[in-house]
Amino acid sequence: MRAYSPKQDVQKKSYYNDRFHVVPHLPRLNVEADEQFLSDIDVLKQKFTVLEAYIENGHLVVWIPAKENLKAVKFLKEKLAYDMMMELSAIDYIASKGGFDIFYEMLSLSKHKRIRVKCFIEEKEELFSVESVFKMANWSEREMYDMYGVKVKNHHNLKRILMPDDWYDHPLRKTYPLQGDETAAWYEVDKIFGKEARDTIGPEIRDGAAIDRYDTTRFARLGHEVPFGVDITDGKEPEHTPLAYQEEGGVGLFGVRIIKELDENKSVQLKKRR
Amino acid sequence: MAQHKVNYLANGGAPIVLTSIDKFINFGRSNSLWPLTYGLACCAIEMMATGASRYDFDRFGTIFRASPRQADVIVIAGTLTKKHAEFMRRLYDQMPDPKWVISMGSCANTGGMFNTYATVQGADRVVPVDIYLPGCAPRPETLQYALMMLQKKIRREPASKAIQRKRLV
Secondary structure, three states: OOOOOOOOOHHHOOOOOOOOOOOOOOOEEOHHHOHHHHHHHHHHHHHOOOOEEEEEOOEEEEEOOHHHHHHHHHHHHHOOOOOEEEEEEEEEEHHHHOEEEEEEEEEEOOOOEEEEEEEEEEOOOOEEOOOOOOOOHHHHHHHHHHHHOOOEEOOOOOOOOOOOOOOOOOOOOOOOOOOOOHHHHOHHHHHHOOHHHHHHHOOOOOOOOOOOOOOOOOOOOOOOOOOOOOOOOOOOOOOOOOOOOOOOOHHHHHHHHHOOOOOHHHOOOOOOOO | OOOOOOOOOOOOOOOOOOOOHHHHHHHHHHHOOOEEOOEOOOHHHHHHHHHOOOOOHHHHOOOOEOOHHHOOEEEEEOOOEHHHHHHHHHHHHHOOOOOEEEEEHHHHHHOOOOOOOOEOOOHHHOOOOOEEEOOOOOOHHHHHHHHHHHHHHHHHOOOOOOOOOOOOO
């Protein structure tokens, strides 16, 4: 639960911003709380350096040095029966710690237990690929590289998976702007038409409520309509365009004869339903 | 031989229809609009529904084609990502003239709710759009109506005129 904060004055402010939001933390239990995890961690400790180990939300969380990640994951799969890699990725802590937390979320189908192997790497540090142990890591590591810029060693095909190959920067980093930097904003224009087309096409309209009454290619004022793209900046806008309705095409041949043409001045608005 | 005398000169008597070349060409163009089988996101589901038997695009002469070389219309049905914009433009370029574009749904019109770094903020930044079709996703009736509007637009245009270079070419 997020900590309670008074909200009586929410309407008075133009926006609501919970500046003092406290990130909730799950309670961390000792490894002794679970027999299975306890025996697993004992086996693991004999082979690897375990920096920290605790149980969080029913998962055993094990912190290891980043250099041992491949060996540890392999050991967990082959010796401790954690036979599925569910998810692996990075968490951006560049601002606070100067690097990334890497996590490997694994599941044991025989033990019905989940383990999370975590390690910390510096921003520019490289990580060993676990692709040789789990095929699943192929795409996950590519995604990690694409989104966070974490370089992975020994990966057979380390290239971007979601963003285009020539994309600049890594979008899921905390420093990446939500609506993109300059390269991102002009990406499709630069790619298709070239940079010289930027002036013709114009910047992206990011404001969903943007209205420009002089832009007759995008907007029309009801009762003041002009043909598409006419320049009305110097007051050429008609004071009032009369209401008109006329069927087109084949109907027009009959329509003109059968249906009277609409004359706005003669039209009346009914006060009561007939 | 005819049992009754046909007055060929009287109105309606002649087995001839007089029309202009413009109208004749536009008659053909507007009644056999072949769209490209091309869906990007959830709007494509509605587009498929419009093509299927309940709404039945075929009765408008609108038959989906699997190749841009045979298509007249491209329906941009869904979110256009920046990565994909290039390919969409290439498909558009591969279509023979005259060609038209229907931008289907909020995402294709303006980027919709995807006000993010990875989404093109309106397909008209990449291709010239003829019909903007609002909705998220638009119902099949709306796509039908958009197609009828496009037909109306085509019938209004002089067909004999040289094909105008559209914006963004």
